[in-house]
Every structure is written in structure tokens, then in C-alpha cells.
Amino acid sequence: MARFARVSLLLVGMGLLLGTVAFANVPDPVNSQVKLQFNATNTITEPTRIVNVPVNGPSPQNRCELDITVKDAAGTLINNARVWVIFTKASTDTICWCDTQNQTTSVLGDGRREFHANTDAAGFVEFQISAGGCVDAAGVVVIRAGAPGTTDPALAIQLRAYNSIASMDNTGAGGAVCDGAVNLADLQKYGVAHIGGAPNYSTCHDYNADGLVNLADLQLYGQHHARNPNCTHTGPKW
Ligand SMILES: [Ca+2]
Ligand SMILES: [Ca+2]
Ligand SMILES: [Ca+2]
Numbered sequence: 265m266a267r268f269a270r271v272s273l274l275l276v277g278m279g280l281l282l283g284t285v286a287f288a289n290v291p292d293p294v295n296s297q298v299k300l301q302f303n304a305t306n307t308i309t310e311p312t313r314i315v316n317v318p319v320n321g322p323s324p325q326n327r328c329e330l331d332i333t334v335k336d337a338a339g340t341l342i343n344n345a346r347v348w349v350i351f352t353k354a355s356t357d358t359i360c361w362c363d364t365q366n367q368t369t370s371v372l373g374d375g376r377r378e379f380h381a382n383t384d385a386a387g388f389v390e391f392q393i394s395a396g397g398c399v400d401a402a403g404v405v406v407i408r409a410g411a412p413g414t415t416d417p418a419l420a421i422q423l424r425a426y427n428s429i430a431s432m433d434n435t436g437a438g439g440a441v442c443d444g445a446v447n448l449a450d451l452q453k454y455g456v457a458h459i460g461g462a463p464n465y466s467t468c469h470d471y472n473a474d475g476l477v478n479l480a481d482l483q484l485y486g487q488h489h490a491r492n493p494n495c496t497h498t499g500p501k502w
Contacts (some may be wrong), residue, residue, distance in 0.1 A: 266481075285312075289345070289412055290332050291335070291336040291409035291411065291421045292421075293423045293424070295335035295339050296332070298310060299330075300328060300329070301327075301457065302326070302402065302484050303327070303328075303484075306484060307488075311472075311473060312428070312473040313428035314405045314430070314491065315328045315484075316396070316397075316429065317427070317431060318432075318442075318444045318494055318495040318497070319362065319394050320364045320496060327392050328392075328393075329391065330349060332347055332388070332390070332407065333387050333432070334388075334409045334423075341383075341385075343385045343386075343387065344383060345380050345387070345410060345411065345414075346407045346415065348411075348420060349405065351376060351377045351397060352378070352403055352405065358398060358434065359396070359442070360396040360436075360443065360451065361394070361431065362444060362496065362497050363497055364495065367379050367392070367393075371495075379391055379415040382474055383409075395431060396429050396431040396441075396443065396445075398466075398468035402427050405425070405426040406422060406424070407424040408422050409421055409470065415477075428473065430470065431468075432446045433445060434454075434468045437490075438462050444495045444497045446488055446494065448496050458478065458482060471484040
């Protein structure tokens with residue numbers, strides 16, 4: 265074999281090796297997975313919206329959880345990857361944040377919030393975000409993940425972007441869009457959207473994001489309603 269050919273092969277081999285090394289531990293949006301788990305019972309894989317429930321402190325029976333598994337381009341689970349769930353929209357009045365959250369939260373001064381936590385050895389991290397309210401806006405929630413050691417979300421990879429947030433808490437006194445509690449007033453509002461049909465369709469009650477408000481959503485709502493989840497929220501709405 266000519267010397268040139270041997271050197272070329274060697275360089276190609278090194279390139280492949282370096283390529284593999286370069287992508288190891290770098291989160292890959294296609295291989296990573298997001299699930300929305302309702303009430304520790306019903307799970308939607310790759311939901312098309314984010315759903316929250318207002319709850320203070322750990323209470324898995326009441327929550328909506330974001331279950332995120334992070335893998336690299338080779339499909340390898342990434343341990344200790346930092347994952348951010350970022351609520352990007354500033355200064356609206358349609359989210360009631362609970363005072364207590366179960367993971368590190370940064371309030372970014374203008375109403376935006378970043379939640380972050382690290383994956384475990386199974387590449388898994390669970391977010392239990394406590395809030396009420398309903399928002400439809402492009403890119404309103406973004407999920408990003410960084411290779412181990414990454415502490416700046418701007419340097420992380422975007423895994424998902426969502427255009428919609430809902431909550432089981434979607435009304436409050438005086439026409440408020442939320443009040444930190446899921447109770448009869450919320451059920452009544454759900455009923456208008458459900459029984460009224462298309463003219464009263466509201467994304468706020470379409471918990472499984474299938475374009476309909478029907479029994480499937482009532483089932484998701486009902487399990488939470490029965491436990492009357494609520495939280496204190498003294499801060500301004502988002
Ligand atoms: Ca879970
Ligand atoms: Ca409410
Ligand atoms: Ca639905």
C-alpha cells in the first residue's frame with residue numbers, strides 16, 4: 265500500500281474516533297425522551313404541551329411530572345447531565361407560581377423562570393413544577409440539556425420547545441386565570457368547555473393536547489380534582 269494511502273486511512277480512522285469521542289455525553293434531541301406523567305398514573309410520551317398542577321412540597325399523588333431521559337447521539341444514557349426547563353415568556357399574567365418548588369428555580373427578574381436538575385446514572389431526571397394557569401405562545405417552554413459539567417443553559421442543547429402550557433388550576437375568583445387551587449370553580453370551567461363542545465373549546469382544558477376537550481381530559485383532570493391540590497403563591501403572577 266502506498267504510503268499516502270496508509271496515512272489517509274490512518275487520518276480517516278482518527279477522524280471517526282474523534283467524531284465518536286466528540287459526541288459522547290453530548291445530549292441528542294432525537295434519542296432523548298420526554299414524558300408527561302399525570303398523578304403518578306397516566307403517562308403521555310412526547311406530549312405536545314406542558315401541564316402543571318399547583319402543589320406545595322413533595323406529593324407525587326397530586327402532581328404532573330416531566331420525566332426526561334437524556335441520551336447522546338450513540339444512544340448512551342448520560343449521567344449527571346444538567347437539564348433546564350425554561351419558561352421563556354416574560355411579564356404575562358397567566359401563570360400562578362407556587363411558592364415552593366421541588367427543584368432549583370431561578371427567577372430571572374422579568375418573570376421568566378428556569379428550573380434545573382441533573383440526570384442520574386440512568387440518564388433520568390424528573391421535574392415536579394408547581395403552578396396554575398394557561399398560556400399559548402410560541403416557544404413558551406424550552407427544555408435544554410448540557411453535557412456533564414455544563415452550567416450555562418446557553419451552552420446546552422435544546423431538546424424540546426413547546427407552544428402551550430395548561431394546568432388543572434385554570435380559574436380563580438374575580439375572573440383570575442388561576443388561584444393556586446384546583447376546586448369546584450375549575451371543574452365548572454372545564455364543564456363549559458367539555459359540554460359546550462367546539463365553540464367553547466379551550467386549550468386550557470385539553471390536557472392531552474389532542475384538539476378535543478372530552479372524557480379523556482376529564483379523566484386526567486378528575487384524578488387531580490379529587491385530591492384538591494393547592495399551594496400558596498404570594499408572588500406576582502408570571
Ligand atoms: Ca415520574
Ligand atoms: Ca383554581
Ligand atoms: Ca383532549
